[in-house]
Amino acid sequence: MKALTANRLSDGEVVFWNAGRWVERFADAELFSDDAALMEAEAQGKSQTTVVVDVYPIDLVEAEGIWAPLSYRERIRALGPTNHLHHGKQAEGGPVIEALQSASGAARSTGRVNLIKRK
Amino acid sequence: MYRYDTIDKEMLADRAAEFREQVARRLSGELTEDQFKPLRLMNGLYLQLHAYMLRVAIPYGSLNPTQMRKLAWIARTYDRGYGHFTTRTNLQFHWIKLKDAPDILDHLASVDMHAIQTSGNCIRNVTADPYAGATAEEVDDPRVWAEAIRQWSTFHPEFSFLPRKFKIAITAAPKDRTAARVHDIGLVLKRARDGSLGFEVIVGGGMGRTPHIGPTIREFLPVNRLMSYLEAILRVYNRHGRRDNIYKARIKILVAALGVEEFTRQVEAEWAKIGDGADLPDTELARIRGAFARTGFKSLPAQSEALEAAKAADPAFARFVRNNLKPHKKPGYGIVEISLKAIGETPGDATADQMDVVADLAERYGQDDIRVTHEQNLVLPHVKLDDVPAVWAALREAGLATPNINLVSDIIACPGLDYCALANARAIPVAQHIAEKFRDESRAELVGELKVKISGCINACGHHHIGHIGILGVDKKGEEFYQLTLGGSGAEDASLGTILGPALPYDRVADAVDTLVDVYLRERVDGERFLDTFRRTGVAPFKEAVYADAH
Numbered sequence: 001m002k003a004l005t006a007n008r009l010s011d012g013e014v015v016f017w018n019a020g021r022w023v024e025r026f027a028d029a030e031l032f033s034d035d036a037a038l039m040e041a042e043a044q045g046k047s048q049t050t051v052v053v054d055v056y057p058i059d060l061v062e063a064e065g066i067w068a069p070l071s072y073r074e075r076i077r078a079l080g081p082t083n084h085l086h087h088g089k090q091a092e093g094g095p096v097i098e099a100l101q102s103a104s105g106a107a108r109s110t111g112r113v114n115l116i117k118r119k
Numbered sequence: 120m121y122r123y124d125t126i127d128k129e130m131l132a133d134r135a136a137e138f139r140e141q142v143a144r145r146l147s148g149e150l151t152e153d154q155f156k157p158l159r160l161m162n163g164l165y166l167q168l169h170a171y172m173l174r175v176a177i178p179y180g181s182l183n184p185t186q187m188r189k190l191a192w193i194a195r196t197y198d199r200g201y202g203h204f205t206t207r208t209n210l211q212f213h214w215i216k217l218k219d220a221p222d223i224l225d226h227l228a229s230v231d232m233h234a235i236q237t238s239g240n241c242i243r244n245v246t247a248d249p250y251a252g253a254t255a256e257e258v259d260d261p262r263v264w265a266e267a268i269r270q271w272s273t274f275h276p277e278f279s280f281l282p283r284k285f286k287i288a289i290t291a292a293p294k295d296r297t298a299a300r301v302h303d304i305g306l307v308l309k310r311a312r313d314g315s316l317g318f319e320v321i322v323g324g325g326m327g328r329t330p331h332i333g334p335t336i337r338e339f340l341p342v343n344r345l346m347s348y349l350e351a352i353l354r355v356y357n358r359h360g361r362r363d364n365i366y367k368a369r370i371k372i373l374v375a376a377l378g379v380e381e382f383t384r385q386v387e388a389e390w391a392k393i394g395d396g397a398d399l400p401d402t403e404l405a406r407i408r409g410a411f412a413r414t415g416f417k418s419l420p421a422q423s424e425a426l427e428a429a430k431a432a433d434p435a436f437a438r439f440v441r442n443n444l445k446p447h448k449k450p451g452y453g454i455v456e457i458s459l460k461a462i463g464e465t466p467g468d469a470t471a472d473q474m475d476v477v478a479d480l481a482e483r484y485g486q487d488d489i490r491v492t493h494e495q496n497l498v499l500p501h502v503k504l505d506d507v508p509a510v511w512a513a514l515r516e517a518g519l520a521t522p523n524i525n526l527v528s529d530i531i532a533c534p535g536l537d538y539c540a541l542a543n544a545r546a547i548p549v550a551q552h553i554a555e556k557f558r559d560e561s562r563a564e565l566v567g568e569l570k571v572k573i574s575g576c577i578n579a580c581g582h583h584h585i586g587h588i589g590i591l592g593v594d595k596k597g598e599e600f601y602q603l604t605l606g607g608s609g610a611e612d613a614s615l616g617t618i619l620g621p622a623l624p625y626d627r628v629a630d631a632v633d634t635l636v637d638v639y640l641r642e643r644v645d646g647e648r649f650l651d652t653f654r655r656t657g658v659a660p661f662k663e664a665v666y667a668d669a670h
Contacts, residue, residue, distance in 0.1 A: 009217065010218050011216035012217065014168070053166065073536060081547075082545060
């Protein structure tokens with residue numbers, strides 16, 4: 001399972017793709033099990049050059065029945081810094097946030113690796 | 120401190136206006152991200168994990184209270200109420216919006232501040248001794264030269280697109296508080312037997328993925344020839360630096376590849392061609408020097424009865440004095456170090472309220488002078504010893520009186536994976552866990568000087584190579600691991616750390632540091648520092664203790 005992420009151009013906010021628009025919460029992200037659909041969304045997302053930057057897919061892993069980003073880096077992006085738990089998206093709380101906080105799993109997102117290569 | 124003149128102020132206003140237009144063009148789509156990125160980086164604006172980060176320049180780590188209050192105001196207005204002081208003596212705001220950045224640059228310019236030379240392949244903000252103008256150890260005030268280098272290097276057309284970034288450190292004291300030997304150029308002011316002043320010129324030091332202790336290429340450069348000599352070094356680097364490979368582009372690689380002798384020969388040949396036309400006229404140097412002349416000192420007795428009485432009355436204050444108060448060149452004055460390493464807090468972070476407190480104290484007790492150290496602390500360089508108890512009380516009220524300067528909990532840590540787009544692992548929580556182990560102030564003092572430095576990736580912003588204990592975060596298949604090195608030093612006895620052994624998982628690092636300290640306490644003799652003991656015993660006893668479980 002995968003999701004599509006980016007940073008919003010105007011403020012740098014971490015955003016996730018959902019059916020043609022960008023949402024702030026990982027809980028609201030569209031989940032892709034189909035590579036073709038993901039590629040199409042990625043192409044569409046990348047064309048929105050005045051809305052987002054650094055569009056890339058992230059790998060997900062199941063954590064307590066909820067899909068969570070596989071890599072630690074992506075979980076920090078989806079949550080916020082671990083030294084200020086009241087900053088970032090984690091401040092809102094809720095079951096998905098809690099699941100992300102307790103998730104484990106260890107691999108770089110393949111999409112991110114591609115992004116690094118591109119740079 | 121140096122006051123910006125009309126030219127400086129016009130430059131800042133123009134620069135802010137130019138960036139406002141560039142941001143508008145990016146937001147409208149007229150500029151692509153690839154076109155815009157180098158422009159925003161030239162204004163210190165990076166895109167990190169959660170938001171944009173604005174790196175504000177604090178030239179040679181020197182601030183006045185008005186500037187500090189402006190930083191506090193920006194932190195409150197545009198960020199989340201705090202800022203992060205860095206190992207480059209700059210300040211980073213971690214929650215900036217692109218659309219706010221032009222307004223922030225305007226506000227910074229209103230107090231003679233900016234984000235120039237905080238990014239890009241130019242000559243970056245110069246590091247100077249944070250005790251400059253205050254310590255009796257120095258042979259001259261290094262800020263005079265740091266300011267001259269700032270004026271010379273800002274927007275220098277020949278050196279704005281170097282093969283890679285370029286960092287200069289300058290000190291005038293034998294005790295090096297600038298890490299001069301791990302800078303691209305380190306300058307150490309010295310006085311010759313005939314009384315003349317000159318620079319020892321060190322070139323090709325650095326950290327990152329290929330750390331080098333810089334060799335000295337000239338033992339004594341007459342001070343009035345500094346600018347032409349810097350120009351010669353930069354020119355040789357600009358000509359031969361590896362632009363084809365980012366990992367080999369720093370001057371340290373060039374110096375190592377050519378060899379010190381050949382590199383020096385080329386610099387000297389270039390210097391002969393340049394002649395003294397590029398040097399600073401004595402009149403201009405005198406003008407700059409005048410800006411740092413301090414007249415506000417009073418004639419005071421060397422010992423302060425108020426200070427001694429407060430020490431006798433309060434052991435907590437006595438501990439602060441032992442660790443955070445340093446000798447001043449003027450009798451009756453002291454240098455107060457303000458630790459930004461409160462136990463459990465983020466190293467280098469200051470809240471907006473704390474910034475305001477420091478500004479108030481500098482104004483009331485510190486001759487309007489504030490410094491930032493490369494070890495991520497602040498300094499009030501000129502405080503009357505009589506006033507130290509009042510300064511301490513105000514700092515304590517603000518959570519800024521941690522008495523741990525140079526102790527094991529005075530840890531350098533980069534922002535790491537909690538913020539930085541380049542990081543592989545977190546640095547801040549590792550620092551917090553280690554500091555917690557030494558919450559007992561008596562134990563920390565018993566351990567004595569111990570410099571722990573943590574980087575979240577090989578770029579080494581956290582200076583791990585030169586930590587007495589260095590910690591490098593690495594990514595092992597997406598999991599955070601930490602490689603420990605021992606025996607590094609960024610001081611006058613500079614050295615690079617030796618790898619202890621296989622990398623440790625996140626939750627074992629603080630315990631490992633605790634174990635290393637226990638080994639040191641067991642092994643040390645005759646008042647040795649951790650570093651001295653390590654240099655005497657070698658890595659074996661430390662390695663054995665940390666990896667005992669593995670056997």
